[in-house]
Amino acid sequence: MKTIKQLVLGLMAVAVFACQQGGASKYQKTEDGVVVSPTDGTAKSVRVSFVTPDIVKVEASADGQWDSTPSLIAVPVEDQVSFEVKEENGHLVLSSAELSVTIDQATGHVAYADAAGNAIMAEDSRSFEAITVEGETGYTMSQRFDSPEDEGLYGLGQHQADEMNYKGKNEELFQYNTKVSIPFIMSTENYGILWDNYSLTRFGDERPYSNIDQFKLYGADGKEGGLTATYYDDKNSDHVFVQQQESQIDYENLETVEKFPKDFPFSNAKITWEGQIEADESGVFRFLCYYAGYTKLWVNGELQFYKWRTAWNPSVAKFNVDMKAGEKYDIKLEWIPDGGVSYIGLKALSPVAPEEQKQIAFNSEMGQNIRYYFMAGDDMDDVISKYRTVTGKAQVMPKWSMGFWQSRERYKTQDELLGALKEFRERHIPIDNIVLDWSYWPKTKWGSHDFDLERFPDAAGMIDQVHEMNAKIMVSVWPKFYKDTEHFKEFQENGWMYMRAVEDSVKDWIYPGYIGSFYDAYDQGARELFWKQIHDKLYTKGFDAWWMDASEPDILSNASIDYRKALMTPTALGPSTEYFNAYALANAKGIYEGQRSVDNDTRVFILTRSGFAGIQRFGAVTWSGDIGTRWEDMKSQISAGINFAMSGLPYWTQDIGGFCVEKRYENATEGSEDLKEWRELNTRWYQFGAFVPLFRVHGQFPFREVYNIAPEGHPAYESMLYYNKLRYKLMPYIYSLTGWTYTKDYTMMRGLAMDFTSDKNVYDIGDQYMFGPSLMVAPVYEYQAREREVYLPQSAGWYDVYTGKFFDGGQKIVAEADYERMPMFAKAGSILTFGPEIEYTTEKPADPITVVVYAGEDVTFDLYEDEGTNYNYEKGQYTNINLSWSEADQTLTIGDREGSFSGMLEQRTFRVIVVSKDQPGSIDDLSDYKEVKYDGSSTEVKF
Incomplete structure (x- = not known):
């Protein structure tokens, strides 16, 4: 789709000069790069621009015209990049302080090298095929790249086929319940490619199955x-x-x-x-x-x-x-x-030929120009930092969101919800958040945001009681509206409702079936109305967080992709064919901007079932959808979560225990094998779920509260309680990682390749990961397994966190995995920080803090703190205390406190423990420590 405004000729780019030699192509130098007109390429114009010295934006046009529509993915970057342009043997070479970018003037193909001239990767080919959809024109387009054969590739979002390393693999990128597609790939060669397109896209083989x-x-x-x-x-x-x-x-x-x-x-x-x-x-x-x-x-x-x-x-x-x-x-x-x-x-x-299968390739159904970003970094964390430079920073999530979330499908009355929270408090099971899932509204009023007064007679009072029990509450809000609701009519009269489902009389699954549809989140006015409706009916009652379900959008489950597109078109921006994958991004944008417009002192929290590149800038967490209650589903969540995080989006979660339940579990009786397996499945999943960015239980019947899964004293109950309490004790460590996502563009849930890039043995490991810089997590995903194989990456060594036993790196071991424990190792040369035992995140200050040093090599750790709920950290109101261990001196230096914020602890206590080969230590016994009082000035603790 091209308007007069968008049909901007490439030759009208901001040119400083143009030159032409013999039969070589014309090119123009612009403020940030060049525009090339290839002589025998598939593109008539190629525009290469420096975003920063190590980020390059590449656009290719089939007809010499540029799409001026602002990117949904990218944010403005104000960086004046100094670069040079040289002509060499039919090529243009653009050089910044960090990159050398070579453009073949004949074909327009682009190759990348570092500043020293070391090759990184290069374009191989591109193609365009004209397409017309709903009267709007565009192109089906593809871009192939040659890249190192022995690299590992990660990202692409969250998929369910239990794949880790995407080198030589194929993936279809579209949104679906349990499938979240992000058009970003990152290499162990320390570069990334962000494909800026919103349509159905195939990575790898461009052919459909x-x-x-x-x-x-x-x-x-x-x-x-x-x-x-x-x-x-x-x-x-x-x-x-x-x-x-x-x-x-x-x-x-x-x-x-x-x-x-x-x-x-x-x-x-x-x-x-x-x-x-x-x-x-x-x-x-x-x-x-x-x-x-x-x-x-x-x-x-x-x-x-x-x-x-x-x-x-x-x-x-x-x-x-x-x-x-x-x-x-x-x-x-x-x-x-x-x-x-x-x-x-x-x-x-x-x-296909093996060499072709190993190429990086993107093929998209519809767009105006090829547009992608190439980014190079010093390491994979630096690549993700570049990704967030392009797509926006992730916020620091509110501290309470790092605590435990209890949910079920569903609390049918306010008494059920309050009763569950009260039970947690009476049992002293730590919890910060409880969730009100769908269908709290009158049966025929989906989208009204009203409450069924027979079941929820006093929603505001219910929320007040949740807050009085020192917890937060999240509410389920869908972009879906039954046609007889006032909210539907408000959208419809403005032309902001997808009407095909109504015209086709599509009924949902609520007996006897009701007709409705979804609003057009691509329209700014529609987003503002969506927020106004939520604000007036829900936010004013005191809800703390938003659960944006079915945000693919899932207007009709199990429809073909063609019919799905028909149900959500036209969008305000153009045909759904062109904008198929970005709905969740637009939907989250409206909630985030809406809430910050009325209350800029409270951090936005959005949980969304779908996501897209850039959604991290809107306070969004994505969960893996309505997965099954099977061991293989649990296993596939490990690689799904890791790859999602390595797609540049730091916050991910899952339904611990799985959402959709096999009937044998629904009907399991005490003493039956099915009940034994149900309890063990939930226990193992809970162990895993305690060490992902968001710790959250949800699912269909049987009820998922710890005490409903197993009675107190049962190994399942005791194990789940243990990991819940461990999560809370580790809050100084976990919240520091949360702060780093903003201050360092950090990734909490980390594929092993991020920290051990030189160890190629880790490239295909999808069932272990690092949780922060210190902990390696190895979930158990087989019924009745009491041990599992674990690979210990090449490093200074590893410590079993429960026993302190030391292991050399670079080997496979068979790790013990008793029912109540999941294998977990601390890296030699790492630090863990523990706070006091608490039952909710704001119960008491993190004092004293126990610092456990795992000796073996030098290490630093920045202890991050802020006010926990507001955006003052954006103004620099937070603190870092650098903890630095010297292996040679056997000394921990607690550095000067940097920064300040309202309510920070001026005086505090640190307790320091060193675990070494000769002095094992367990996270279950933190009593043998050296204590030091700290007033914000640097101090040393010698061992």
């Missing part, structure tokens, strides 16, 4: 033409409803499920597809199975996976098969729908 009819198919009887599909109407018997040959397994959405045999009863059924597949070329075929229900798949008798998802919320499994042309491979897919019509699909990608 294709149906299995790309193979020669043979049934179980050897007949060519399809696999044998057998529909059993009773999964516990051999009674066949129908058997037929099928050349596709494509039942992935509300449209394609219509292809199932008519009148087949899904409620207690089983379907198998079996036979053989034969490829007409050799190489690695990459398969994707889209599944809900219980799903198993075998190739040549080898089980590729066994997974479950609830019927209404499918997920994906990926696997590869190295096939030889002309050979037959046995295949069997067994599927048990989990009640009612469900979803299943099996597709594949044919091989």
Whole structure:
């Protein structure tokens, strides 16, 4: 879509001079870079600009015209970069203090090197294909890059296929419940690429997965033409409803499920597809199975996976098969729908050349120009800092948000909610936050933001009681409105409501089904109205935080992508095809700016089910959606959370225990194996969940409060209580990490490659991570496992935090993992800071603070503190106390306090413990310390 304003010719850029030599392309030097007109490239114009000395913005235009629409992702950067331009053998070389950027004048391709001329990576090719959607023109576009073969690649958001290192892998970038797509990739070679496009995008192979009819198919009887599909109407018997040959397994959405045999009863059924597949070329075929229900798949008798998802919320499994042309491979897919019509699909990608598969590539369905940012750093943390220079800083989250969050689907009355919080307080289980999930409104009034007075007779009084119990409360707010509500009508009369769902009479899942739709968050006026409605009905009652559910937007679950786009178009900015992925960003923007406009002294807190590049600047945390209560789902959250954090967004969380529950757990009885497994699953997940940025429990029945999972004294109860209390004792450490996200652009949840980049053994490890600079977390994700393999990265060594036992780095060990404990190690040469035992974050000041030094090499740690709830830290009102350990001198220096804020402790006590090879120490016993009084001036503690 291009307006007159946007059709700005490249030659009208802010030019200082132009030159031309022989057949070489024209170029213009601008204030921050150059514009090149390639002679034989796919782009007519390429614009390369320095944002900072080590960040480069690249734009490529297919028609020589520039899109002047402001980026939704990027923020203005005021930095005058000094650079030089030279012509060398048909190339332009742009040099800043940090980078050397070479542009081929013939093709317009760009290559990057450091200031010393050491190559980093380079463009390989780009392409454009004209596209018209809803009368608006644009391009389907792609950009490929050559990059080091042995690098690790991370980011792309949060996906559920249990993949860690994206080098040589493919990922489709679109928003979906449990899937959050961020078009950013970061390399162990210390560079990143931010792809500034909002449409459906593919990373890696630009082709969509294709149906299995790309193979020669043979049934179980050897007949060519399809696999044998057998529909059993009773999964516990051999009674066949129908058997037929099928050349596709494509039942992935509300449209394609219509292809199932008519009148087949899904409620207690089983379907198998079996036979053989034969490829007409050799190489690695990459398969994707889209599944809900219980799903198993075998190739040549080898089980590729066994997974479950609830019927209404499918997920994906990926696997590869190295096939030889002309050979037959046995295949069997067994599927048990989990009640009612469900979803299943099996597709594949044919091989590409290995060197092509290892390239970095982005392909987007619609945009005006190719636009991306290349950023280079000293290390991976520095790359993320550059990312936030482009997309905006993350705020310091309120201190109370770093405490424990209790939620369930759902507290149906205010008495249930208050009763749960009261129970926590009576049991002395630490808690800071409780959540009011959806459907507190009258049944027919979704979007009214009103309360059902029979169940919530005094919402403001309920909130007051929560606050009196020293807790905060978050409320669920959807961008969804039933058509008969006044709020819907306010949007509609301004043209700010997506109307297709109403026109098509799309009903939601609330019996007997109600018609409504979502507002257009891309419109500034609509965002302002959305906030006004929330302010008037909810904020004035005293709610502390916003839960922005279904922010993909999920107007109709399980619709095809084409119909999803139809349901959310046109947006205020253009066709939904072009703006498909950025809804959550716009939605969060409205809440953040709205709240700060009326109260700039209270930090905004938003929990959102979807996200996009830049959402960190709007006080947003993303959670991993309605995941399943399965061990494999727990495991996949580890790599999902790490990659989300390595996408530049520091705040992530999950539904501890999983959201969607297998029926066997719903009906589990005392003493049953199912109840034993349920308790152990929640215990292991709780252990893991205590060490992600936000510590939060949520899910469907059975109820998720600790005391409802297991009785006091049970190992599950005791373990969950232990990790809850440990989280609170570590609050000085955790809140310092929170402060660093602003002051240092820090990442709390860290892939091992961030801290041990030179150790290539860590590149593919997706089930361990660093939580801050000191702790390595190794969750247990197998039922009845009492040990697990842990890799200890190459370093000065590692300490078991429970025993103090020392281990050399650079080795695999089998770590003990008793029911009540998760393996966790402190890095030799690190510091942990502990505060007093508390039951909520504001109960008492963090005094005394116990500093545990894990000896082995020199280390520093900045203890960050501020007022905890306001934005005064943006004005510099916070403190840092540098803790510095000298290995040679065996001395901890507590440095001068830097900065100040209202209410800070002028005098305080530090207790110092040193753990070494010869002097083990446990986090469970912090009694053997040296104590020092501190008045803000530097002091030393010698050992």
